[in-house]
Amino acid sequence: MRKEPGEVGCVAIVGAGTIGSGWAAQFLAAGLDVVGWDPAPDGEARMRRLVDAAWPALEEIGLAGGASRERLRYAGTLAEAVAGADFVQESAFESTAVKVKLLGEIDAATPPDVVIASSTSGLDMSELQSQCARPERTVVGHPFNPVYMVPLVEVAPGRRTSEETVQWACRFYDAVGKSAVVCAAGLYGFLANRLQIALFREALHMMVAGEATAEDLDRCISEGPGLRWAIMGPFLTFHLGGGEGGMCHFLEHMAREEWNAPYSRLDAPPLTEELREQIVSGCDRLAKGRGVAELAEERDRCLIAIRRVLAEERSG
Numbered sequence: 001m002r003k004e005p006g007e008v009g010c011v012a013i014v015g016a017g018t019i020g021s022g023w024a025a026q027f028l029a030a031g032l033d034v035v036g037w038d039p040a041p042d043g044e045a046r047m048r049r050l051v052d053a054a055w056p057a058l059e060e061i062g063l064a065g066g067a068s069r070e071r072l073r074y075a076g077t078l079a080e081a082v083a084g085a086d087f088v089q090e091s092a093f094e095s096t097a098v099k100v101k102l103l104g105e106i107d108a109a110t111p112p113d114v115v116i117a118s119s120t121s122g123l124d125m126s127e128l129q130s131q132c133a134r135p136e137r138t139v140v141g142h143p144f145n146p147v148y149m150v151p152l153v154e155v156a157p158g159r160r161t162s163e164e165t166v167q168w169a170c171r172f173y174d175a176v177g178k179s180a181v182v183c184a185a186g187l188y189g190f191l192a193n194r195l196q197i198a199l200f201r202e203a204l205h206m207m208v209a210g211e212a213t214a215e216d217l218d219r220c221i222s223e224g225p226g227l228r229w230a231i232m233g234p235f236l237t238f239h240l241g242g243g244e245g246g247m248c249h250f251l252e253h254m255a256r257e258e259w260n261a262p263y264s265r266l267d268a269p270p271l272t273e274e275l276r277e278q279i280v281s282g283c284d285r286l287a288k289g290r291g292v293a294e295l296a297e298e299r300d301r302c303l304i305a306i307r308r309v310l311a312e313e314r315s316g
Contacts, residue, residue: 002113003086005172009033012085014078014106016043019119020091021050022147024072027089029055029148030176031064033071037081044074054148061149064177079109087172089141091119096127103138104131115165115172117141117155122189125158135160139169142190143178154190156183198266205265231302232286236295239283246292247283251276 003009011027013020016038024034024047036047051069058067075081082088088110092102099118106116116138118128129135140156153173157166170180183190189197203217212220228237235247242250255271269275287295 002115002168005168005175008086008172008175010035010084010086012037012075012082012088012110013047013091014038014081014088014102015091015093015119016040016047017091017093018050018145019143019147020089021047022054022145023089023091023119023143025051025054025058025148026178027176028069028071029058029061029063029067031066032176033073035073035075035081035085037075037078047074048072054146058148078105082106082110082114085110085114088114088116089119090116094121094123096123099123099128100131103128107132107134107138113137115139115169117169119143122193124186124188125156125161126186127158129158129160136162137165139165140183140190141169141173144192151177151179152192153178153180154183154192155180156187156190157185159185161185202264202266227303227306228299230306231299232295235279235283236286239287240292240296240299242292244292247280251279 010033011023013024013027013034013036016024016036020036020038024036027034028051036044038044038047040046048069051072055069088106090099090102090106092098099120103116103118110116112134114137116132118125118138118140119142120128120140121142123140125138125140128140129138132138135158138158139161140154140158142154142156144150144152155166155169155173157163166182170182173180181191187194199221203212203214206212206217207214225237232240238250239247242248242253245252251271259268259271290298
């Protein structure tokens with residue numbers, strides 16, 4: 001019987017590279033037992049070295065009760081690694097063929113109720129689960145590097161993944177200190193990669209056109225929107241841009257004057273009433289009852305803290 005997310009005691013990590021070892025550090029810091037495995041002969045030494053390197057940062061963030069690097073064990077075989085696991089995080093080389101074969105082997109060797117997640121950064125779980133006898137318990141769990149520092153993890157199902165598996169994975173990741181978002185099945189690159197690649201491609205267009213340098217473009221983000229995006233995303237940011245009228249006022253202004261202005265090589269979708277309602281109601285949910293003034297005060301407090309830290313780091 002599948003354990004509840006908060007009852008997971010042991011996680012198997014298949015793949016001892018940067019991502020797999022980052023996951024190991026994350027789960028160890030959450031107070032779990034971790035069993036690692038990698039076919040490479042130096043897999044154990046690499047995983048332990050990368051966990052050791054991550055540990056000081058994790059200590060500064062704060063460890064869960066019982067968290068210890070001593071709870072990392074390394075297995076001699078894949079079957080041994082996953083045999084007693086309550087959850088498996090696969091983090092092998094980014095290749096469809098490699099992952100299809102490996103997930104099939106993990107599925108065959110793992111107790112039937114255990115959720116199996118892949119750290120793929122863009123591959124479709126519908127393909128990856130094709131050799132699994134129990135595909136309903138397989139799901140993407142895509143982190144961002146460094147895994148133990150960046151909270152986001154994108155959870156994406158395949159066509160045969162059960163909804164219960166998706167929700168279980170989200171609750172589990174949240175329980176170990178991550179921030180899980182659900183992506184639609186088959187969406188290439190998931191959510192965050194599509195956002196950051198869209199920005200990067202626009203930057204490349206401006207470079208090719210001779211409109212800006214790499215230095216200018218990086219500073220535009222790190223000294224501009226990037227500071228705000230560390231606190232709230234584009235929707236709440238523009239919600240505050242509407243002043244006391246919030247997103248409703250912002251959209252009125254945009255629709256009247258700037259919605260189709262050439263800000264990007266990407267075209268904006270039509271601003272239908274349905275889209276307008278989705279945007280406004282989404283901002284209401286994000287605000288969680290906080291008014292524009294309260295949100296602005298929170299933003300400013302966080303910006304002050306971020307700028308102080310950055311100034312200290314740069315002066316040092």
